[in-house]
Amino acid sequence: MVVVGAGTAGLEAACTAAEVGCHVTLLEKTDKIGGLSVEISKIPAKKRLADFPTYLKARAGQLENLTILTNTEGTLERVRQYHPHLVVNATGSVPILPPIDGLAQQLQSSAPVFSILDFIAEVERYPEDLSGKRVVVVGGGAVGLDVVEFFVSRNAQITLVEMLPTIGNGLDASSIASVQRIPAKGTSTTTDRHCFDQSTPGRLFGQPKWHGRNATLRLWICMSWHEGICSRFGRAF
Numbered sequence: 001m002v003v004v005g006a007g008t009a010g011l012e013a014a015c016t017a018a019e020v021g022c023h024v025t026l027l028e029k030t031d032k033i034g035g036l037s038v039e040i041s042k043i044p045a046k047k048r049l050a051d052f053p054t055y056l057k058a059r060a061g062q063l064e065n066l067t068i069l070t071n072t073e074g075t076l077e078r079v080r081q082y083h084p085h086l087v088v089n090a091t092g093s094v095p096i097l098p099p100i101d102g103l104a105q106q107l108q109s110s111a112p113v114f115s116i117l118d119f120i121a122e123v124e125r126y127p128e129d130l131s132g133k134r135v136v137v138v139g140g141g142a143v144g145l146d147v148v149e150f151f152v153s154r155n156a157q158i159t160l161v162e163m164l165p166t167i168g169n170g171l172d173a174s175s176i177a178s179v180q181r182i183p184a185k186g187t188s189t190t191t192d193r194h195c196f197d198q199s200t201p202g203r204l205f206g207q208p209k210w211h212g213r214n215a216t217l218r219l220w221i222c223m224s225w226h227e228g229i230c231s232r233f234g235r236a237f
């Protein structure tokens, strides 16, 4: 059996198959295993997310019929070399961008507009005190709320933009409990649908509210994913 991708999904699949007697080769294109969950654990509130890949690595280390190859991309040719009976694709999520005018350009530019992966890459460099800084988070699902929680703890002023009528739609009970612990002070939410104005970078179409009043915002957006981690922290704050 060949498993492609050594994130938590690939590690779990590889361990489970090896434990029931399969000969498993796990291919990972980077130099480390654990995938996204290891990166996310750099967010202070998510530190414990690293426990799962740590446990999986220990479990994998005890399995003689499981071989893990890092720095090895799972291409069609390489997978065929193993003549596997079964192939598991565990290569993670495909980055998506919502259809917002100018967003892709802004993410590639020096504008203070960030994807979630940009945010995580810089997370250890954010000042402890962001009093007076204004942050807009686009997307009020689990990931957006993690970002809100992070900035609330650093005293930033946050506006959360969500196109659905509900913030945290479909969240599990534990995440809802964690969201309920976010203090209302310093945060505002809008569930109006906003689009970004391509001709005026850094401005929103539609008017976000700040405690019921119209707000003018310098944008810092953490949202869905794109390829390439860039270092624009210094220019943002």
Ligand SMILES: Cc1cc2nc3c(=O)[nH]c(=O)nc-3n(C[C@H](O)[C@H](O)[C@H](O)COP(=O)(O)OP(=O)(O)OC[C@H]3O[C@@H](n4cnc5c(N)ncnc54)[C@H](O)[C@@H]3O)c2cc1C
Pocket (backbone or CB within 6 Å): 004, 005, 006, 007, 008, 009, 010, 027, 028, 029, 030, 033, 034, 035, 036, 037, 040, 046, 049, 072, 073, 074, 075, 090, 091, 092, 093, 116, 142, 143, 146
């Ligand atoms: C901010 C944030 C917070 C989150 N919080 C939580 C949480 O609290 N609880 C929770 O359960 N989930 C959470 N998640 C989601 C969770 O992190 C992911 O669902 C999970 O890590 C995905 O694991 P995966 O193994 O599917 O993919 P990944 O972890 O992305 O692993 C994919 C692996 O495949 C490798 N790969 C890709 N292509 C190839 C190839 N061709 N050949 C070889 N290797 C390849 C990659 O290098 C990577 O190592 C969060 C996500 C985010 C963004």
